Amino acid sequence: MIKVENLSKDYLLKKKAPGLSGALKGLVKRNYEEIHAVKDLSFSIGEGEIVGFIGPNGAGKSTTIKMMAGILTPTNGSVYINGEDITKHRKEVVRNIGVVFGQRSQLNWDLRLGESFELLKHIYQIQQKDYEATLDVMDEILGIKELVDKPVRQMSLGQRVKGDLVAAMLHSPKVLFLDEPTIGLDVSSKFALRTFIKEINKIKKTTVILTTHDLGDIEELCERLIIINHGVMMEDGNLSQIVDRIAPYKTLVVEYYDEAAPEHARCEMIEHEGNIAKYKFMKQETTAAEIIADLSKEKNIKDVSIEEAGIDDIIKIAYGS
Template structure:
C-alpha cells in the first residue's frame, strides 16, 4: 500500500504586475493587472512506507511548495494528497501526528529555552508518555549526541547543533514520515555525517519514510535509492537513482598513466577526453566494453605504469536532468 499519494496536484499563485513610475503605481493600485503563476503544475507520484526519496530540483522548481502541500501547510488549487489514506488539508491534525518536518533555515525550537526544555514542552504538546519520550531521547542521544547540548539555550547553539536539535524535535513523537528540507545546509563535514547517519538509522530501526529535498547531492547519493526531479512545476524524472545515472551517464572513465611517451594512444573502444603529459583520460560506454577488457586492449600497445577507473559524477547527471538533455 502507498503511504503517500499525490494526485494531479496544481498550485497557482495570483501575482499583480507592477508598472513603473507614479502613473504605473496608481494604475496598479486602481486597476491591477493580475496573472496566475503555477508553482506546481499537475504532478502525481506515490511513496511507499520505508522509502528514502530524494526530491530535488533547481531553485523555484516547486519542491518546497509540494512538501508544504503534502504536510497540509498549503492547500492545492486542484488535485489531492493522501497521507496514510487521510487528506492533510481536510484533517491536518490527524496527519500531523504522524509527520516530522524540518526546514533547514527555520527552527521549531524555543529560542530562549534550554534545548531540553524545548523537548519537554514538545512532549506535552504531543502528549507523549514518559517511557516513549525517554526511549526516543536515548536513541537521539546515542546517534545525534543530543546529551552533549541538552542544557544549552537554543540561542547559543551552533548551526550544526541546532539542526541536530531540530531533527530530534521532529522525531520526538515517533512519526512514520519525516520531511527534511535542506537538513545539511551550511553544515561542516562532521555535522553532515552525523545527520546522514541518523537518517539512515531511524529509517532502518523504525522503517521511517523520509522525503529529502536538498541541493547537496552528497545527501542524495549517500541516502536515497529513489530520485524524483522536479523543474518548472513538473516532474521530469522519477525512478531508482542507479537507473537514472545509468541511463543518463552510461559511461566510465579510465585514467591511464604511462611510463613513457607514446605516439599511438588511440583506441576504437574509447574516446580520449583529456591528456596531460603521461596521463590520458579514456571515456567508454559500460554496455559496450568492460574496464578490464579496455585495460587489456590498451596494455597490448601502451607501457602502463598506473591506472584508475571513475564513475560518472552524480552532479553532472543531475545537471543534465535539469537541462532536459538525454544521452543517445
C-alpha cells in the same frame, strides 16, 4: 505510506510598471501573472523508504514538501499520508509527520532546549514514558542530552539542527520531511545528520523524504531519486538505474610512460594532460578490458583506473534536459 495524485500549486504574482506612474496605474488597474509552481505531480512512496527529492532552485521542491506536510493547500490534486487525505483530515495526519526546514527552526529561541522539548511534549500530548524513551533513542544517535540545559540562542548551527531533528521525532512520526537540512553545516554535523537518518529509518522504519543540494547526502542515503524541474516530474526511480540510463558511460583513465597517447576507435579521448589520458566509452558497446588490450598494443601502459558517472553528472544532465 505517501500517495500524491495530480498535485498542482498556482500563485498570482502582481505586476506593475516601474516608477510613480506605474504605481498610480496599478491603483486603477491591477495586472497579475499566474505562476505554476507545481504542475500535476503524481507518485507514491512506500513505508520505510528514504527518497531523495531534488531539483534546481525554484523547481518547486519546498512548495511540494509544504503541501505534503499540510502547510500549504494545493490548487489541485490530493496528498494521502497513511491512507488519509491531508487536506480533509489535517489534524489527524500531522500527528504522523515530522518536518525539518534547514532555514527555519521550530525551537523556541528564548527557552532552553529541554524546555522546547517539554513544550512539544504537551502540544502532541506525549506520555511521559514515551517521551523519555524517545529521548533515550535520540541521545544514543545524536548525544542530545548534553544539550538540553543549553539556551537555544547560545547553540551553534549544528547543535540547533540536532535539536530540530529531535523535536521533529518526539512524537514518533511515521513520515519525516527534511527540507535542505544540511545547509551551512560542517563535515561533522553532516555526518551526525546522515547517521541520524539511517538509524531512525532502521530502528523506527521511518519514511524519509529528503530535499538537498548536497550530492553526498543523495549518494550515501538514497536508493530512490525523484527529480523535478519547473514544477514538473523529470525522473522517478532507482538511483543506480537512473545513473545507468542517463549516463550510460564510463571513463577510463590511462597513465602512460611518456606524454604521447593513442586514439581508440570505440571511445573518445576527452582529456589529455601530460602522460595521463582519459577515454569515455559506452558501457553497452565495449568494455574497459578490450580498450586497455588495444591501447597496450600501441603504447606501454603504466597504470589504469575506471571512473563511473557521478551523481553530479546525472543531476547536471537531468536539469539540462
